[in-house]
Amino acid sequence: MRFGSNPERKFTPVPQGPNGTRSDDLVKVRKPDWGANHKDRLRATWIGHASFLVEMSAIPGAERGLRILCDPVFSERTSPVSFLGPKRYSPTPTTLDELPDVDIICISHDHYDHLDIASVQHIYSKRKGHLHFIAGLNNKPWFMQNLGCEATEVTDADWWDSFEIKTAKFGSVKITCCPTQHFSGRNALNMGHTLWCSWALEANGKKLYFSGDTAYQAVDTPSPCPAFKQIGEVLGPFDLAMLPIGLMTPHAFMGGVHATPEQSIHIHKEIKSKLSIGMHYGTVRGGLSGQFEDVRDPPRRWKAAAEKEGMWCGGGVEGGGKAIDTAKKGVGLCDIGETVAV
Template sequence: MVSPITVSPHPTPDTSDPPSKEPPAHHVGSPPTSFRNPWPSAGPERSGWAALKFKVLSKHTILPIPPKEELVTVRSPDWGADKKGLKATWFGHASFLIETTARNGADRGVRIFLDPVFSDRMSPVFFAGPKRFVPVPCKLDEVPAVDLFLISHNHYDHLELSTVKYVYQTRGPGQVHFFCGLGLKKWFLSCGIHDDDVTELDWWDARQVKVDGVGSVNIICTPSQHDSNRTGTDQKQTLWCSWALEEVAEEGGTGSEGKAKKLFFSGDTGYRYVSEADNDMDRPPCPAFAEIGEKYGPFDLALLPIGCFLPREFMSTVHASPEDSICMHKDIKSMRSIGMHYGTIRAGISGQYEDVREPPRRWRECCEKEGYTWGKEIGLCDMGETVVVEDTE
């Protein structure tokens, strides 16, 4: 079967710096055998054992789940069927379905899964690990046909084997393409995905993807401040990343009334290292997001993390707080940012420190403190809701 999906190189923005003969700062080894966060904002290196020790020695108990009416509202998705534009449907945590603006003559845009996870438990086993306390808004077989997967990193709450296999087996080889960071392609191949259906990228690598009869989109692998592992022995052996998406204008425009739109997906990321203070904004931020904003901004829509951020002295290097993500919103030059990575599971030690109502409350407080309009520049959405950046004449 001939694949309807074509992946081709896409030029990155010119830079005044000459190409370096040295390996990138985030590579360990040449060729890389592992990766690192190359900024002071990443703080000291910490092992998985350090996290376990912190959790075990903590005197905090798991916080209770509040009543249903105080949790995220869940609705059945309608996929924004009555609207035209760039669409993002939230399934909880960091999982989204993106659909680019449908061009004239096409009944839909390019559909892209971002870190899709549909199981009740985000874990290598079904009987232990982080479990959803808010149900998924629909079943996987109710999701419209997907063309692309973008995976930010390989943690179980962002990369789910059952979802990858189901979509690939349902759609068939050549009908869906997977994008991931360096080193992660071999995992997809071990799952039965064909080599031609997986593209792994380094930070700042870009590809243009054309889906026959549907449209085209530029995919850019951009930095984030995080880590990776799926076992106790593969720490940081695959690259973590964020993603920038650009709709590709057809000849004579986008094929619709509006301009080509841009979306940013942060994946999992920290923003600044905090040693003890709960909100020490004087510490240096991760410079990658300002660089993303300069190269690819402004963005019409950004999906930014606001939860699983406590305790700050341990989580700040890898999980952004609402205050951090307001700064990220500015850095990447986002015109509208939606909070995510909250309201779904209690990840790791955050369940002992973070009330699940805290992230959305602080996100709104930060919005109002900075003078933004809630629901316009900064906001949230229901689980199952589709946020649309509509076409304007």
């Protein structure tokens, strides 16, 4: 594929406001309150890109719900080094020290924009003895070598494995490792050595689906990935889902690993999600997709595709300042730092 002459290539700088301020066209960033007034609901707070703090509804007598941190990335760059690689253009809404205590860290795959060593090391140093990691098959050695954690502190699962994690104070959560269409590898020597996956979480009568990175249908393939219909049939319906909508161009190349906003509408339907939030946009530019994709395109296309299907629930810049309507069924957006409670 010739990227230089590709007609999809349309490099557009990240927009800026007057005097170098943050543009109003970019996703808003707010200080999170973590949905503190909704202890009885399932909550997800977007930290940017694919990072979410999920809190299950609190069991009777508990001061809070069980917390699962998905794909935490707080570093400035999503890269093996601090001076090169994709750099965030949207700040994190909170610091690692301000982050509430978490019980589980959930990793979809080992790419640098989903598994950030500095972030997980910091959290583990604070929560050692009270923290469990979940990831796809063959990821356990990485956590043991890089964090010094015990084998019992990590569960690496195969697709369709289901297991329960219990805590002494905050109840338990049923977790299922689910398939996706993606790949793995932190360098050229270990490509595909660890399993990539999505996750289904269930506790207290509520279900959540976290897709991580996934494609839906690569160019020139006769049919879409069958996993999402299977997930919906076996594990759905879901009360809340987080689905990818960005870093998807050029589609001829990226279509086998990243879904478009329009394709994630199909994923939303097939997994039987009641409400889905767009993610994997608005935070960092991909090394390749940054040359092709205006950072404002993913949420605009997500909204347009949802409206075409009669399922737009608002939120984000595209929502005109109004929060996502959680009483509706469909898809929407949220600010970085915003909590969606269902």
